[in-house]
Amino acid sequence: MEMITSLLAGILFATGIYNLLQKQLLRIVIGTALISHGAHLFILTMGKLKRGNPPIIVEGVENYVDPLPQALILTSIVISFGVTSFLLVLAYRAAKTNDTDNMDELRGNENE
Secondary structure (H helix, E strand, O other): OHHHHHHHHHHHHHHHHHHHOOOEHHHHHHHHHHHHHHHHHHHHHHOOOOOOEOOOOOOOOOOEOOOHHHHHHHHHHHHHHHHHHHHHHHHHHHHHHHOOOEHHHHHOOOOO
């Protein structure tokens, strides 16, 4: 199971990097979101996928699941949501102000 989630995280990283290298602003934002989702899966995989009881202290239960990866993923989800929403607003304002979302046109394209 850990091999499958590692492979899926790698695929998310690869498609995220591919989208980061595109020329449209929306694809760049989607690339950052895909990379953050890959990081969530990576954190979950590194925490070892175990089955057990919830981490609540009760008598007679000895097999607990580690709550740290879950807490890290929740924190990461909140941070990536904030970054994605900021990038969406930034891309919208840049496209609205400059009437384009192409990165070459936004840079001024020195080759012409």
